[in-house]
Amino acid sequence: MKDSTPLDSKQVRGLVLLYTGDGKGKSTAAFGQALRAAGHKLRVCIIQFIKGMTTTGELKAFQKLSENVEFYVKGSGFTWLESDKEKLREISRQAFAFAREKIMSGRYEMVVLDELTYLISYGMVAEDEVLELIRNRPAGLHLVITGRNAGKNLIDAADLVSEVKMIKHPYTSGITARKGIEY
Numbered sequence: 001m002k003d004s005t006p007l008d009s010k011q012v013r014g015l016v017l018l019y020t021g022d023g024k025g026k027s028t029a030a031f032g033q034a035l036r037a038a039g040h041k042l043r044v045c046i047i048q049f050i051k052g053m054t055t056t057g058e059l060k061a062f063q064k065l066s067e068n069v070e071f072y073v074k075g076s077g078f079t080w081l082e083s084d085k086e087k088l089r090e091i092s093r094q095a096f097a098f099a100r101e102k103i104m105s106g107r108y109e110m111v112v113l114d115e116l117t118y119l120i121s122y123g124m125v126a127e128d129e130v131l132e133l134i135r136n137r138p139a140g141l142h143l144v145i146t147g148r149n150a151g152k153n154l155i156d157a158a159d160l161v162s163e164v165k166m167i168k169h170p171y172t173s174g175i176t177a178r179k180g181i182e183y
Contacts, residue, residue: 014109014141015159016134020117020150023164024182030112030144031058037142038066042109045102049095050075050115056183074098075115092124103137110142117147117154131157 017033019026027048034044046062046069062069074095096119103111119125134157137143145154155161170178177183 013139014137014143016157017142017144017160017162018150018154018158019144019146019162019164020148020155021162021164021166022148023166024169025164026146026148027058027114029162029164030114030146031062033142033144034062034069034110034112035065037110038068041068043107044069044110044112045108046071046112046114047095047099047102048073048075048114049092050118057180070102072098072102089124092119092122095119096125096129100133103133103141103143106138108141110144112144113146115147116145117150120151120154121147121149127151127153130154 017030019029031046034046037044044066046058048056048059048071056073059071059073062071075091099111099113099116102108116125116130120127120130131153134143145158150161
């Protein structure tokens, strides 16, 4: 049964959802949003900016679960380990240009920019460029952004902001990353 309630302009406008903070679960929340959207047959594009060294569980799952989701890993791995900062900057710029093209294509109802805030906080992409992309995105596009240290301007530009706070993490007890939990 289709809802016949007329949509006003606020319902038609896509939302910007931001998951930030120092706790684990930001990407997981974004993937939950993507899964929910795909369940309603919305076209979703997910772009990961940092991960890149291993095949993640989320990539494998989305490849199997939904024909409505495109998933791209554009990072070179954990950026803070990269010694060639100029190479890292170029990879980041290319990844952001790729994201801009996907966002502006008009082919999607939702785009997830996983770990985008790192590109801003590491100076790989200017916050103004991100804010401009948010302002100029197609009207109905939902944009989901994740990562630590979201700045005030990015927070102000978002419609929904959730902060994930770390209270306890297995890393602090010496427990290493686990398949299906961290990746």
